[in-house]
Amino acid sequence: MGYPHKPHARETPVLSQYFGDSDARTLDGWRTRGGYAAFERSLGMAPADIVSVVKDSGLRGRGGAGFPTGVKWSFMKPGDGKPHYLCCNADESEPGTFKDREIMRWTPHALVEGCAIGAHAIGAETAYIYIRGEFTEPIARMEAAIKEAYAAGILGKNAMGSGKTVNVWVHRGAGAYICGEETALMNSLEGRRGNPRIKPPFPAVAGVFGQPTTINNVETLVAVPPILNNGADWYKKFSRSDNPKSTGTKLYSVCGNIARPGNYEVPMGFPFKDFLYDLCGGPLPGRKFRAIIPGGISVPIQTVSEAEASLMDYEGFVAQGTMLGSGGVIVVDDAQNLVKFIARAARFFAHESCAQCTQCREGTAWTTKILERIAAGEGTTEDLDTLLEIADNMTGKTICVLSDSCATPVVSGLKKFRSDFESLIKKKTHHLVPAVA
Amino acid sequence: MSIREMGGVEAPADTSHGRHGEPHQPVFVGTRKQELDELLTRYPSKMAALLPALWMVQHDRGWVSEDAMAEVAGLLDLTPAYVKGVVTFYTMYHQHPVGTYFVQVCTTSPCQVCGAEEVVEAFLRHTGCQELGVTSPDDKFTVIEVECLGACGFATPVMVNEDFIESVTPEGVAELLSRYK
């Protein structure tokens, strides 16, 4: 069983090894568990060598996009005379995802260390950890750890006696899902509205404060110290033999209608069926799984059979019509109104749209209104066609993918669970006089 | 575990002042000003200190008034209108005074399927707020629905000011509230 339970025998706790172990939170405790050895070693390495180890390990971004971390780091040109920045994306806001929260709550020094190594590797003197405003405890944990690290000379002007400057600071968000999008995060960090930026320029060219910047997810950065400690080959072993593209262990957050919700860490390629029934305990008593979202609410909804056939890595989920995303597994059982669930997801996106792009600003709200009307028994069959057309207008046409994310559960829901919508429409008792737009 | 127990960020000590229309007392004086100055050393631009500065205002005053926005604007070489544009973007900044205890109940899809709506109802009933966003008659509570709090496996997570409480059930609401009377 994964946290908040004891690790299940089939888990591979690398990042989650010390979840629940409050001693690991302190600097002393972290050091006795091997902490900061990787950072110390990395300070003696050329940044390019660190980057190549991370490249070799096959580590890919754990925030959702799955971009190879070492390749991303290699975009930062050394010696360009500009200040470089590392941003750690701890704005974990994707519904269904709560893994970074546990990392920061239990092993804050792991993240400090990951940030410090990352900063050194990309030639940055400063790393900002952007934590969503609601995460009061993780913020306090991170700040306490950073304070300890400065006091011990691990961070600061002469990090671990290396003569190098490594600063790590916490920056608190204030309630905006979109700030998890990397360019929005940079804007927010600069003291602006969290509006995503048009790319190009990409962050590695002009990121935060207009300078070359790398943005990595919390889970990505905490995976770096174990990789440096154990080597790239060790990390690569956590994969299925027929898919070397996804390597390492992955933390999954599991929530919704399932027996044992929580965080679980398994190697890439783990069978999703075993994961759901064995590790997470299957459905609640007397219920059946109805729909499963494996990677946060932005990825396509799976049917139970699709989920059961999935292997848990980037390619495995794509093969079953969805994506690994952030690893936030949301389970909906047969006692739920799936349309209401999707309507609520749309409302989330309507609430969080930054308001820049037309399709997103208007489309998320429109989609929500239609879905809520259908859920309330006031829908028509034409509404379903309209929903799909709106979703098409919202896909692939905006600055960022929030708009696409809102369309995804609608499209996949209508494709795979159309009868849920239709039964609500048939039950309709009276018809609203349509207003003409 | 709550922030309060850890000696972390406290609930505003005094929300009796700073209602709409009352004269503004500057926030950034004495140690607050020093804290802000210290913070400015972390960033290459003054503007980057905007979100932290607004947090300081809200911590001290319980909300961010227009006067406070103007004060922050002056300190960071911004215009009040710019600051207001930022404040209104981020949902955690209160643009109006709220109850002593600001209760946020997550109702996004994963929590919704676990019964978050009943938790909301329980809060509205037990606090006397009756309606979302409306402060209770005794000025103690304001209850809102909040979008995903990032603790979906611990449905239903609830924030009371800076306290983060996991796995709240409708049945547990009364007991929970008794801690904030």
Next chain:
Amino acid sequence: MTSPSAQTVNLTIEGRPVSVPAGTSILEAAKAAGVLIPHYCYHPGLPVAGVCRMCLVDVEKAPKLAPACATSVAEGQVVRVHTEKALVARQGVLEMLLINHPLDCPICDQAGECELQDYTYQEGRAEGRYREPKRFNPVEDFGGDVIYVANRCILCTRCVRFMDDVVHHPILNVSERGDRAVIGKFEGEDMTHPWAGNVIELCPVGALLSKDALNKARAWELDRAASVCPNCSQGCNVMMEARDNTIVRMRPRPNEEVNKYFMCDHGRLNYRWLNRRDRVDVPMVRQGATLAGCDWDRALAEAARIAAGKRVFVLASPMLSNEALFLLSEIVRRSGGAGAFRVATGPESPLAGVEDLALRADRAANVKGAELLGFVRRERPLEGLGAGDVLLVADEELVGEDASGAAKAGATIVVGTTLPFWARHTAAVVLPIANMSEEEGTFTNIRGRVQRYTQVKAAPGFARPSWFVVADLMTALGGTPITGGLPSDVFAALSAARPEFAGMSYDGLGMRGAMIAGAMAEASA
């Protein structure tokens, strides 16, 4: 075909080959190719936002539609604007822009010149599918001349970017987010900046409107003419717009060299003097204590009789055209007289984000022209008036001690749009002229740019264009007549006579103007 250089990129847009400098956006390249890509948030005078998503175009080999405003051209690129895919995307944007729009075109000032109307008519869906309640926000007075009708706003943020990046006075913001977002401001910080009114034209829809022009006319009722703002020496290019022979609005007309896309509020709102109703509309000659109306021949003959053999002192308005001032200077030259002018002044207000653009201290259009044509600028312009001189007052008013100074003159001739109070008892001849909105001509701006303005409304009664009247007067006083009967003929005489204007032709000025000889040398030095 020239070979592609490092600076030039060749591409095809809607089948039309076009070469543009590297770094040009597809949208601007399309303009160069004569293709309009529909857009809202893009404006050439503002930083790119890329938010309206209206300018999505099909770029060959690209998987997704590209925003033309935010995509740079590439060598060999093939861009298509009117494919099914791009059309559907734009229809989607238009539909979404309209779902919460009140569709109140019949009572909207923007109707007829609204880009939301235009593009919807051009390629939008015939009907919307939105059946939910519409969002509502109240109308807000933004201060200055600006009113904000939030319900019509499409959040293109042109106004916000203008105040931020061009005015450098960020007092507008986007407030809230999602579909609750509106353009906001801060209580007590109004749109009173001298350049704030430009947001009215920048707004592509009827969300930001001029309070001054509110409900005065439908766009299609307006007579429009390309003109030059007469209210300071900057010479911003404008459109003058009149309804029923009354100017109701002045708006900036783009000129990269002078005012880009902007004009100041002082200029914009100062048009009422062009609509004065107390005009002189008939030539007059003195008959005892009164001035009596007469025909032009009689008035000109009387003027010639008075001025015969006398020194003529001309007090000219710096609001007169180069043509009128040139002819006046000829009268001065022939009679051995002198010419002077004075200028009303006020504080200078630059537009921070645009080089060399300001509301100038000199609040008159042709100060430079008057100087070039030999008129002397004086605080007390009648200082040079000799006893017994004929005082020719050209479209100027005299107040205070100047009026008493005029008593030195042997006789006074008034060439004007109105009859100054002092002149009722002293003027011997009054010759009515058109004001600048009723005639055409040229002004020379503060930097020496000679620019044409054209006529937007009719002059009252028997009033004639100023150049026409002064030409007749000059001929009556014995000068060589100007051949031909057009302002261009006067300009040709001017350019032949004056080295600064040498080589210029009226047609050659076009609607963008040209620099005088000295200024050209200055600029290239």
